[in-house]
Amino acid sequence: MMRITNVSQINELFGNEQLKHPLITLLRPNEAKIVPEIKEKICVDLYSISLKDGSECKIKYGRKMYDFQGGTLICLAPGQIIEPISRAEIKEFEGWNLIFHPDLIRSTNLGAKINDYSFFYYESYEALHISDHEKEVISGVVDSICAEYQQNIDIYTQDVLVSNIELLLNYCKRFYGRQMLTRKHESQDIVQRFEKLLKSYFDSDEPKNFGLPSVRYCSEQLGYSANYLSDVLKQETGKNAQEQIHFYLIEKAKDMLLGTSEPVNTIAYELGFKYPQHLSVLFKKKIGVSPNEFRK
Missing domain, CATH: 1.10.10.60 (Homeodomain-like)
Known part of the structure; x- marks a missing residue:
């Protein structure tokens, strides 16, 4: 089993330039410079929030009954296992994948209550299916996160990043609540x-x-x-x-x-x-x- 313990390994795996922040990165797998062939299971010791957009992708997150075609959001906590992924499947992955190290939120208010966001431990077929409007909302927050971590790091960087991640997770919580209501x-x-x-x-x-x-x-x-x-x-x-x-x-x-x-x-x-x-x-x-x- 492959084990990924830091953001640098993710960047190297997909040919990302080494970005300015060592604890967070944003991937767009189908646009990556390197499209890896992952032939073994991966255990990732990082938080991951992924939006699958466009056509359906066969990466083994699985799908079940859902409400909207706008996209599928998957949240993974550190230590969870991802199945082998072929190069063709990665090329089909339209969307983005926000990845951050637990150290980024450690000793913050978000770090103390991260386990309250229970959807990090849902099964693959319990993913969040979002509408086009919801997709625009969360993608806007992710764009703000990306713009922030690419700037030079200063004393405010962590606070801004963590507050935006918390905002993203609160939107996820709201949209999951909506999904459960529509699946009454x-x-x-x-x-x-x-x-x-x-x-x-x-x-x-x-x-x-x-x-x-x-x-x-x-x-x-x-x-x-x-x-x-x-x-x-x-x-x-x-x-x-x-x-x-x-x-x-x-x-x-x-x-x-x-x-x-x-x-x-x-x-x-x-x-x-x-x-x-x-x-x-x-x-x-x-x-x-x-x-x-x-x-x-």
């Missing part, structure tokens, strides 16, 4: 399938055998990334995936406390808790009283 029917279907999955899980012996269901388990069963599933649930229900699991768990515990005479410890084990006291802690946190007090 699909989102409601996800909620129903999630609820059905939890009911099926807790009605079986799986909690006793395998413990509590994790967000990752649920997302894999439904065919989505954990972050995307949580964001859809939050949009539709006001609770993310973990909160939904806890909600269903507490409701199930209430039924067992009032509908059976089993001790609290037994109920905890049947619900998948490794340690019974963990049920009591969670129950009191959510309901305000202990399981025994609730039963009384």
Whole structure:
């Protein structure tokens, strides 16, 4: 596996001139001086925001149902894997790819909250599909970023770059919100399938055998990334995936406390808790009283 750890490697790979800022670069792959043949998987330790424009490209980001033909935006966090890419596929990539090193935002407000932008961890088929107007908006921000990092570096350079990157990410968050609203029917279907999955899980012996269901388990069963599933649930229900699991768990515990005479410890084990006291802690946190007090 090829590993890319700095912006300079990206510039060398595509024949970019060594630009004036070592932590950020903008690629237009189909216009690159060198069109590489990438025959192995790549692990990139950089943030990447890519806009695929024009005709459909076969780079293995994948595509699914979408709303607009204007373009597809892909966001990747450091450490994610990109599949091998042929030279022909790179030549077909119309659009741009903004790449920056984590050090650029380290010790900034954006660096402290970068994980709040959960779309960096979505799966490929959960990409953002933007309209022509939205494309103009974000491309304008990217043009400003490009113009800034090509100037001589001064004491304001990092602040200007980071504030523009944050603006770009906030637009992405807004447009993802729009996409989830326009896919209302699909989102409601996800909620129903999630609820059905939890009911099926807790009605079986799986909690006793395998413990509590994790967000990752649920997302894999439904065919989505954990972050995307949580964001859809939050949009539709006001609770993310973990909160939904806890909600269903507490409701199930209430039924067992009032509908059976089993001790609290037994109920905890049947619900998948490794340690019974963990049920009591969670129950009191959510309901305000202990399981025994609730039963009384």
